[in-house]
Amino acid sequence: MVGSSFTLNALGMTLILGMLDLINFAHGEFFSLGAFIALTLAVVLKLPYLLSVALAIVVVGFIGMASERLAFRPLRSAPRLSLLISSLGLSIFLQNLAQLIWGPDPRDFSSPFLKLSVEFFGFSVNGQRVLIFGLALGLIGLLYVLIQRTDVGIAMRACAYDLQTASLLGVRTDLVVMLTFMVGAALAAAAGALLGPVFTVYPTMGLAAKMKAFVVVVMGGIGNISGAIWSGFILGMVETLAAGFISSQYKDAIAFIVLILVLVFKPTGLFVRSSVEKV
């Protein structure tokens, strides 16, 4: 269950990473903005929960687009580390903007699905978790269709493979990169808006989310969509099990230990045969 939201969040990140070779540190902020916007719409404007989630996804999608235009496009030809630092700046900015707007205190976000419980092979499962799982699967499927079956998806894959060549072949790369950011941010927002009711919503909630997303992305292999999907579920399980059997204090450390082990032993990800980076 938790794994499916890891996956959603990480998919957005891996899309962007595959495209621009950028580890987007602002990704966690897209996640928390998604939660905050959905919360505001649902609690303040009293919109139905699912509609608020959908609107939050759209709004954050546009924020993602705008941030690509302002923070990353000017650096297209700069070294990759500049992009990374730029995303750090964006992350600090967005996180504190959220704090300015919504205040630093954690908020409860109630969802009608929280009260439901579903019987499932003799286990009773919370309705919100079922919803997360279902919607996550739906969105992952949708993304798969977008990337594999549509023209936009072909253009996206071409850009991820080689931005310059794609541009020479007539792909409007600026537009495609912007779209990728929109999709990536929207996925993160979906994860945030869906997970918000399970935990609480606060401005720095994106931090843990983006750390987990890093781990998943690295495990799956950079820019590897199906790898990210599997890794998301694996990490979710490993973490839950490790928290139960080893120590819950070090639950967060486990994700990082996994991260470092993967980086050291299999930096191309768990699901790829090793390859040599081109010079």
Added chain:
Amino acid sequence: MKKTINLSWYIALAFALVLPWLFPNDYTRHLLVMAMLAAVTVSSLNLIHGMTGQLSLGHAAFYGIGAYTSALLVMRLGVPFWLAFLGAIALGGLTGLLVGLPVLHLRGHFFAVATLGFGEIINLVLTNSVGLTRGPMGLPGIPAPKAIGPLDFTNRVIYYYLVVLVLAIVVVISLRIQDSKFGRALLAIKADDVAASAMGINVFYFRVLAFVISTGVAGAAGSLYAHYALFISPITFSTTDSVNLVVMLLVGGTGSVPGAVTGAVLLTFLSEWLRQVREYQMVIYGLLVLGVIIFVPGGMAGLAAKWLPALERRLKGGKRGDVAPSQR
């Protein structure tokens, strides 16, 4: 052979020495100490990020290791400060070695993410080993270094001079490294590691060496911090602080020794000054990072390299078409 340390460094040192007398109030003097401490730490980051191009996003953790090592040695084992200070350097460097060995093979953002992971793990260990570090409650009552004759280190100005002394040593080491065969090897690695290894440079060995020196210096800074603040807790050594160090280096100018010092001092005072606008502080800070990386990627040092030759030409009355000496 060019001289490594030129006149402007002596002027800077003289300026640093008179600074506390220009601001005789406690608060500004406190900020001066913090600025100099930041300068030491950012210089240590420059040794790895500036010189080899590897970005460490866990540097505050090494600073933290130095702080805890030194504080615990003094408090639990009764070791004198100076010995504990050396212990902090040693343990900082040792941790750097242990962290560096497995991950320094990695390039670019992989290394950045791996160090971030290690930084988080080190922080979690500091937070959770309550028996040793008192965890999130922090470690109060760290003694200041014992006075040596008339040098009483509970006095802010005296402590300031101690930190300036360490900073001066670190600056000299950095400049020496930059001008040595070692430094040129590092720069070659930064420019292109594959080409560097084709030239016969042992890329991995040099990276590890640079990282160990860098984390050792960070440990020294941590020790100085612990015995100045007299209280430490894991919150001061988080990823946010690591990012902060990167920002300072970026603003000063990555790869430049004077840039690292300038960036640290400038941002210490700037973020203090931004406190007036309270809640907007960090928002502005984020925008600042974006602005610098997009518009002045070379930081202050980059600007200086651009404007100083032009100024020099103007002063010497040279013609406009003169070719500026590229770099030094």
